[in-house]
Amino acid sequence: MTIEYNTLEVEIDLSAIRHNYRILCEKGTKVYGVIKADAYGHGLIEVADALSKEGADTFAVGTVNEAVELRKSGRGERIIALLGLLNETDCFNAVKYNVIPFIGEFEQLEMLSSVVSAQGQKIEISLKFDTGMSRLGFSVDELDQLIDWLKANPQISPVLTSSHLATSDDPAYEDYVGAQADQFSHILKELESAGFELEASLANSAGILVHDKVRLMAQRAGIALYGANPLSGTKWNEIGGRLIPAMQVSTKIASVHTLKKGRSISYGCTYTAEKDMTVAIVCAGYADGYSRSLSNTGQVCINGKRAKIVGRVCMQLTAVDVTDIPDVSFGGRAYLLGGEGEGKISPDDLAGWWETITYEVFCLLGQNPKTFK
Template sequence: MASGGPDACSNEDPNMSVPFNKLIARIDLDAIRENYLLLREVAGNPAPVIKADAYGHGLLPVARTLAQAGAGSMCVGSVEEAVALRGEFSGRIVSLLGPLDKADAAAVVEHGLVPYIYRREQLAMLAEAARNAGGQARLALKFDTGMGRLGFRLPDVPDLVATLAANRELRLELVASHLATADEPARDDYVVRQRGVFEAVCSELRAAGLDFACTLGNSAGLLAYPELRYDLQRPGIALYGVNPFCGTPLAHLGERLRPAMSVRTPVAQVHSLDAGESVSYGCTFVAPKAMRVAVIAAGYADCYSRALGGKAEVVIRGRRAKVCGRVCMQLSIVDVSDIPGAEAGDDAWLLGGEGDDPVTPDELAGWWGTITYEVFCLLGLNKREYVDGL
């Protein structure tokens, strides 16, 4: 990580999944640190979710930043990702996918991980791995309280209690579930329903003499539902500066969050168009009048979606420029008629940008027809540079 003063930069992990292009995803570690501290101020014990390479922001640089800020627990996706993190972080590492085979189970025991367990076969694998290693296996029981995805159900509790009692090498540490509608204020009835199921599960487990911490709240749950914070919270998208309540009556709850990713690429050429001339494949855009357009080095091969053609805007020299016509494999064309002096070599910001009108993650996701999570995960596959004021 870079050091030595404000706005220090480092190309710490340039070898991303999209090689041989000019896009740079700029990751502001200061913003991630500030967002984490804000969430901790609200909830007390957030375990940052840094799965999927920290939502495209970079697993290890983000983890180091969060550890320095005081995070004692972190959540990743696969066991493999958890093992990669263990070399950098000595605290609790929760694997949200849990062990999917015997190799995963052995790694859980070897590295002291806390995996989500949501089917009986995983318990058997984990117990066998612990016995083979002559040690204990930490675990989190995952319950489906209404997401309809992974998890045990309330009627499974007696069998789980018996299994844990019969396998003393299994050490229950967490009981977890996941909220389906916490970011939709109009669906708070479903949140209440999930809470009721979750608390019934926890009550039955405790009545059987088990001791554990509870975790249910995601970013939206942490911000809007104090009663769902329990022992541990799992903020994800808010950590990276997206307000989960953007555009809703609860938007004020996340208004202090600051986006951490911005993405730029160079302008390759600027040229004029006469009225009636077209650009890009299919001639879907025809100039209504004399124009100047810039060709920028970004396309769908760079994870800048073809769906953005004719919809998205970029920022050049602090001003907006709309994408004209179809997005190509490695090029797009934008209208710079109202940007005096725009020229080859300028930065075109696909996300974020200079000046008072940056492209926001929610805007880009809206033009794209997706959600901010996908925007980050895809654009984060490009080369990254890190900014850290520490």
């Protein structure tokens, strides 16, 4: 028996995601929908369906298992697994379900070749190169060895290639973006000279919006799909200003009561009332993915107004100051993300109080049950 303990309600506006995809397609010639990690918490299958209606023909997920889930849902588009192959089961499933894995290690190539050769089959792959992220991918120094390996193993057929930008959202690092683009261009020319003409992608969300030089044959749209502006806080902020957040998160109010002057609230007595005040106890806490680091810093939206968190965020409860907000009552609704009026909470607002990035906000809160519109 599964016990449902979540009290948060996560609403996903699929029309906002479709809107954001159209904006990104204004800049890019072919835009992949990056829907890894349950579409950044927005719903893998539902987001894929929405993007398919906008003409997306390539989806990038995280693991091969996620690719299999997407394929089993009935999606016939091209599916890329960004984390590549981690074991032989991944290799079998990539072949069986027609998944294109990212490959950035010779060990992955050897493992895949062994599985594919034993089955007497072939498989398409995407080559991954490290041009400055220093995370995953073949180095430029391995290029000659890689070309030799691919020519000797025709059962492994590269059709795509990519690299990942490290600083495309930061105006202070435009030169670093340029250096990565130059190195990737060199890699593409070497591959082409060796007979491998591949569909290449380098641009992520910020790259699509800002950097002409990195928009190649294809682009990978991630965080911007979900309405978070990757350029927020920079001189490029307005470029992402048309994006619409797709996630809204709310919960119920469990109690409204008076907190007398001098009384403390929640664990550790980290907040003491300086005057008589009214507090609301909302049903949200770190068990729901609502971080304890929001204690005494975060805010929620109630009746269109901002209410500041007072005291420590608990496992499933959080106290907020509603002294100056009228008509707050038991059973009412508090918005952790979204809401209405001047008190609306943006993804950047919440990430800032949380001292994190919008990606983490979406992924953690998106693990709660979702509804779609």
